[in-house]
Structures are given as structure tokens and as C-alpha cells.
């Protein structure tokens with residue numbers, strides 16, 4: 391197996407490359423300095439030259455609010471860039487992993503979304519990530535689409551690091567309590583994906599840690615586990631106006647993982663504990 395991983399400077403790409411290396415799998419982690427996803431020739435030249443038989447595509451335009459104004463670049467990276475990579479994967483007959491998001495769903499109601507449920511993104515980022523999924527499905531047969539949400543990893547910024555930072559200067563915080571989802575630890579996703587790519591169980595999967603919470607409940611658990619003494623108050627999303635609308639319901643069913651012989655990820659509380667330990671908390 392020879393694996394090319396995009397988004398190496400990001401949260402998820404970094405952990406996937408490190409896990410592959412620890413398993414002695416031949417791999418390379420690339421980022422925008424190696425090739426810009428918006429430049430088809432650079433993408434093709436680099437990938438053909440490396441000649442992987444698996445491509446794990448973690449890179450994306452991920453600035454959700456900025457994307458509302460920066461639509462063109464977001465589309466170029468998330469849709470065109472994904473299409474360029476998928477085209478080379480087809481040429482090489484390589485397996486392809488694409489990371490998508492809970493934001494492909496409208497996020498209404500309280501049901502658990504299944505992989506085949508009707509999509510309907512409500513913001514630009516979600517629209518482009520869904521179009522990226524469609525490009526992958528249109529061009530390839532040997533693909534894994536992994537929808538993840540509320541991602542945290544050691545290499546990058548995320549909600550946990552923000553909460554810990556804020557708690558150093560404040561004794562009270564308000565956190566949104568009307569968006570429900572599942573946090574996702576990069577190290578756990580990396581472990582599953584490294585198993586997935588050894589199989590031919592292609593298709594779309596939901597890959598998040600087990601259990602559900604609101605951002606408020608997530609924040610409370612972070613401070614509890616980190617031993618920080620701070621008051622957290624629950625508020626509605628309306629208290630924090632943002633450019634891009636967020637889904638209120640990000641509940642995603644992971645039954646399909648088990649049905650296909652993959653292990654479910656540990657609970658988000660367990661993942662949080664390991665993350666805090668790894669960052670020295």
C-alpha cells in the first residue's frame with residue numbers, strides 16, 4: 391500500500407499520516423506548498439509522480455463563516471480540487487477517501503440522519519462539501535466518503551482549545567445549547583480509516599465518536615475533565631449571530647459502520663479524556 395494524504399498541516403491529515411507511518415505504511419502527507427488543489431496540472435503532476443494506490447483527501451476550505459463571502463475560493467478548493475484529485479485517482483485506479491460533514495444535511499428535527507437520507511445544506515461550506523461528495527461518486531467506484539463533525543485533533547485549532555484558552559481569562563462563559571451533535575476525535579478517525587482502506591467495503595459512512603451532546607454540554611465536560619473552575623451558561627444560537635447558518639440537528643447514525651464489520655468509535659467523553667492527556671492537561 392502506498393498512500394497520499396492531503397491536508398497534512400491540518401488536524402486530521404496530520405494524525406492520519408502519523409498513524410500510517412507508525413504502522414510502517416509507505417505514505418506522504420502533502421499540503422498547499424506541495425500543490426494547490428485549485429491548480430489541476432499541479433495536482434495531476436504531483437500525484438502521478440508519487441503514484442499512490444490510496445488517496446486520503448483531508449484538505450479543504452474549512453473557514454465556515456468566511457466561506458459565505460469567499461464563495462469562489464471555497465468552491466474551487468472543495469469542489470474543483472476534489473474533482474481534480476478524484477480524476478487522478480481514477481487514472482491510477484487508486485482507492486479514494488473523502489471527508490465530508492454533517493453540514494450536508496438541513497439539520498432540522500431530532501431524528502438520527504442515516505447515510506442515504508435526503509441532504510440539503512444550508513450554508514456555502516456545506517453546499518461545496520456536498521458537491522465534492524457528488525464529484526467523488528460520479529467519477530469513482532472505489533471510494534469511502536466519511537462524514538465527520540465537530541472535529542478535534544492536537545494539530546490545529548478547535549472548540550476544546552478555544553474553551554481552555556477562554557477559561558484562563560474568564561470566570562464565566564455562555565455556550566450554545568440548541569445544536570446537538572457528536573464530537574469527533576481525529577486520532578479515532580485515523581484508526582478507523584487506516585482499517586477501512588485495507589478493505590473494499592466502499593460507500594458513504596458516518597464516522598463520529600459515540601454519544602450526543604450540545605456545545606454547552608461539551609464545554610461543561612471539557613472543564614470538568616480539565617479541572618477548570620468556571621461557570622458555563624447555556625444560550626440559544628441567536629445569542630451568537632454568525633454568517634453561516636449551523637444545523638441544529640447533527641445527529642448521525644453510525645449503524646452502517648457496524649453492519650460492515652467496522653468498530654464504532656469510543657464515546658466522545660473518552661476521546662476528550664485522551665485528547666486532554668495528549669495536550670498535557
Ligand SMILES: NC(=O)c1ccc[n+]([C@@H]2O[C@H](COP(=O)([O-])OP(=O)(O)OC[C@H]3O[C@@H](n4cnc5c(N)ncnc54)[C@H](OP(=O)(O)O)[C@@H]3O)[C@@H](O)[C@H]2O)c1
Pocket residue numbers: 396397398399400401402403421422425426427428447448449450451452467489490491492519538539540541542546
Ligand atoms: N473541522 C471540522 O470540524 C470538520 C467537520 C466536518 C468535516 N470536516 C472535514 O474534515 C476534513 C479535515 O478537516 P480539518 O479540521 O483537519 O481541516 P483543517 O485543519 O482546516 O485543514 C485543512 C487543510 O487543507 C489545506 N488546504 C486548504 N486549501 C488548500 C488548497 N487550495 N490546496 C491544498 N491544501 C489546502 C490547509 O492548508 P493550510 O493550512 O496551509 O491553509 C489545511 O492543511 C476536511 O475535509 C473538512 O471539510 C471538518
